Amino acid sequence: MARAIDLLFILGCFVAFLESCSALAVKDKRGAAATSQANASCTCGVFLSSQIVGGAVKSMLENPAITVDVEEPVNCANTAQCSTKCFEEMVKFLPTSSSIICGTVDREVYKEKAHLFLNVCDQGWKKSKISTQKEICCKDSTSYKCPATKE
Numbered sequence: 001m002a003r004a005i006d007l008l009f010i011l012g013c014f015v016a017f018l019e020s021c022s023a024l025a026v027k028d029k030r031g032a033a034a035t036s037q038a039n040a041s042c043t044c045g046v047f048l049s050s051q052i053v054g055g056a057v058k059s060m061l062e063n064p065a066i067t068v069d070v071e072e073p074v075n076c077a078n079t080a081q082c083s084t085k086c087f088e089e090m091v092k093f094l095p096t097s098s099s100i101i102c103g104t105v106d107r108e109v110y111k112e113k114a115h116l117f118l119n120v121c122d123q124g125w126k127k128s129k130i131s132t133q134k135e136i137c138c139k140d141s142t143s144y145k146c147p148a149t150k151e
Helices: 002-020 079-091 094-104
Strands: 042-048 066-069 109-112 114-120 126-131 136-139
Touching: 042 079, 042 094, 066 079, 066 094, 079 114, 079 126, 094 136
Parallel strands: none
Antiparallel strands: 042 066, 042 114, 109 136, 114 126
């Protein structure tokens, strides 16, 4: 049930993200869509809360916990296209996301959230509005249920 709620939350955030994106293509003089870097790359990265400051990755030396290169080329002028493809890829990881993240990081993780970032056309990591509601806890590369917060 909690996974279903997380999925619905992520879907809602994704829809809100797409609605707020400017998906207008740049037009040339003939009215055709111009692509300065046609067939360019789109990379999806999942960063943990401790790797982010003020909505941006702390350092370019930071590595995502999960990285997925989208195999289909994207239009650099349309970040929503990359975002859609990243979302489609990340949905595949939802059932085992905590285990995958814990297996890829080389440290303990305590009550951190996972945040989806996009790297469109090698312009650097840009934060999407998609993140997990569920906190992640890892010890010795294994995920465990985070303790409840006392109020």
